Amino acid sequence: MDKPxxxxxxxxDPTLLAxxxxxxxxxxxxxxxxxxxxxxxxxxRILGNHDEAAELLQDVYLEVWRKVSRYDVGRGTPVAWLxxxxxxxxxxxxxxxxxxGYRATSSLEAGTAAQVADPGPNPLExxxxxxxxxxxxxxxxxxxxxxxxxxxxxxxxGLSHAEIAVRLNQPLGTVKTRIKLGMSKxxxxxxxxxxxxxxx
Amino acid sequence: xxxxxxxxxxxxYAAGALDRSERQALEAHLLSGCVSCHAALKDYQSIAALLxxxxxxxxxxxxxxATIMADRNPAPLPAEAASNESARQSLEPGEWxxxxxxxxxxxxxxxxxxxxxxxxxxxxxxxxxxxxxxxxERSVTTSxxxxxxxxxxxxxxxxxNLQREVGDQTQSLAALRNELxxxxxxxxxxxxRLVQREAELEEMRVxxxxxxxxxxxxxxxxxxxxxxxxxxxxxxxxxxxxxxxxAAGFLLYDSRTQKVWLYSINLPxxxxxxxxxxxxxxxxPVSIGTFSIDTGKAAHLLVKKVPSFVDAKAFAVSLEPSGxxxxxxxxxxxxxxx
Numbered sequence: 001m002d003k004p005x006x007x008x009x010x011x012x013d014p015t016l017l018a019x020x021x022x023x024x025x026x027x028x029x030x031x032x033x034x035x036x037x038x039x040x041x042x043x044x045r046i047l048g049n050h051d052e053a054a055e056l057l058q059d060v061y062l063e064v065w066r067k068v069s070r071y072d073v074g075r076g077t078p079v080a081w082l083x084x085x086x087x088x089x090x091x092x093x094x095x096x097x098x099x100x101g102y103r104a105t106s107s108l109e110a111g112t113a114a115q116v117a118d119p120g121p122n123p124l125e126x127x128x129x130x131x132x133x134x135x136x137x138x139x140x141x142x143x144x145x146x147x148x149x150x151x152x153x154x155x156x157x158g159l160s161h162a163e164i165a166v167r168l169n170q171p172l173g174t175v176k177t178r179i180k181l182g183m184s185k186x187x188x189x190x191x192x193x194x195x196x197x198x199x200x
Numbered sequence: 201x202x203x204x205x206x207x208x209x210x211x212x213y214a215a216g217a218l219d220r221s222e223r224q225a226l227e228a229h230l231l232s233g234c235v236s237c238h239a240a241l242k243d244y245q246s247i248a249a250l251l252x253x254x255x256x257x258x259x260x261x262x263x264x265x266a267t268i269m270a271d272r273n274p275a276p277l278p279a280e281a282a283s284n285e286s287a288r289q290s291l292e293p294g295e296w297x298x299x300x301x302x303x304x305x306x307x308x309x310x311x312x313x314x315x316x317x318x319x320x321x322x323x324x325x326x327x328x329x330x331x332x333x334x335x336x337e338r339s340v341t342t343s344x345x346x347x348x349x350x351x352x353x354x355x356x357x358x359x360x361n362l363q364r365e366v367g368d369q370t371q372s373l374a375a376l377r378n379e380l381x382x383x384x385x386x387x388x389x390x391x392x393r394l395v396q397r398e399a400e401l402e403e404m405r406v407x408x409x410x411x412x413x414x415x416x417x418x419x420x421x422x423x424x425x426x427x428x429x430x431x432x433x434x435x436x437x438x439x440x441x442x443x444x445x446x447a448a449g450f451l452l453y454d455s456r457t458q459k460v461w462l463y464s465i466n467l468p469x470x471x472x473x474x475x476x477x478x479x480x481x482x483x484x485p486v487s488i489g490t491f492s493i494d495t496g497k498a499a500h501l502l503v504k505k506v507p508s509f510v511d512a513k514a515f516a517v518s519l520e521p522s523g524x525x526x527x528x529x530x531x532x533x534x535x536x537x538x
Binding site for chain 1: 208211215217218219243244247249250251252253256257258259260261264265267268269271324328
């Protein structure tokens, strides 16, 4: 990673992607520096394994390099595009692995709450990224444990509400309500933070 | 699924908790243009995209960047080639990105870089939204233009058809006008011919009339027939005397034309040097005319014009020497009865 501290992950300039489309290798290098930590963190969270996450990132960046011309700025920020792509590919890999009967390290055992509760300052992060990360972490940590768990099972493990209900041995309606309420609180909390600079 | 159910599935969609069929149902609903569900999804997905930021950052291995930079193809694929790739199992990033926008809200922070950071994020989001909006409007406008073009084309076709019909009708009208003119000409011609025929007819009538008059004069039989129809004609019958008992005569006198007609039968042949003479007797006999009876001839018609003998009381025919006599000298052969 070259000088990542100079770039905020949440503020990747769409023109950087436009330069990547032109085959600009320096731009691609900058894109990696902006996003690789966030995407690697996401991949490790989903796959529970650093080596596999590294493999996944190889695939993802290759796909980004090849398909960058498909990125449409009108459809979202570059970061959102990269996060969504990485999450989709990671869950594909997770499902393929489940089909082979391989049981990964339990995500639940990884202790997401602990990760959120102790974000810790990262010397390579910009201040903007750090503050946003803290705000979102706080919003997630502020959710009741049951709601947080249901959302994370869906988001990081790619489980449907029915699968979550089975996993947690809870009624389907309860699981749906937990996810709905949790997402609703996250939305309201972050909007409040964007509007007033503080969480509810 | 009802709209309420679809609306409630929006946060589940953003979290990735819907199964495939539910996800497809909601996507179809969003494509149908539901504004409220679209807005809700935009909010929820902007949150979902930020969730990984809540995780403790894990730095990737240093070797990874070098591997990735070395693995790349010489150049990114063009959009056309990329879009032809086979579909993946999970949702394509592009589908997710349809609704990925952070909530539109002013950034406020105690620190300037923070505020700047969020202002930039906001500008990007708003810019992105406007780009998306303009792109949508452009596609709608293009669609409208295409519809208008189609409509224009259709109208032009109809107009051309109407023009053709009008052209046809104008031609028919011209043909009718020509026909009418022709008929009018024919009528005028016929009228002239009719007048000519009437003139000819009149002329023929005059000629016929003249011819008729001539025939009346020339043909005694016709005149006799006319005389018989005249009411004031005087009719006198004559009987044979002792000299010729079998002889008889019939005399007509028309005072209008002052003509005397004597039709005699069975008078004996007038011997050579003699002639029959008709007399009108008033106070004294007045000669009307003479006639001869040739051999073998039984009947004879004498027509004579006399000035006036209205008062004649009797008529007689005597045999006189040739050339006749002023007064009767020979024997009486026919004599009127009254």
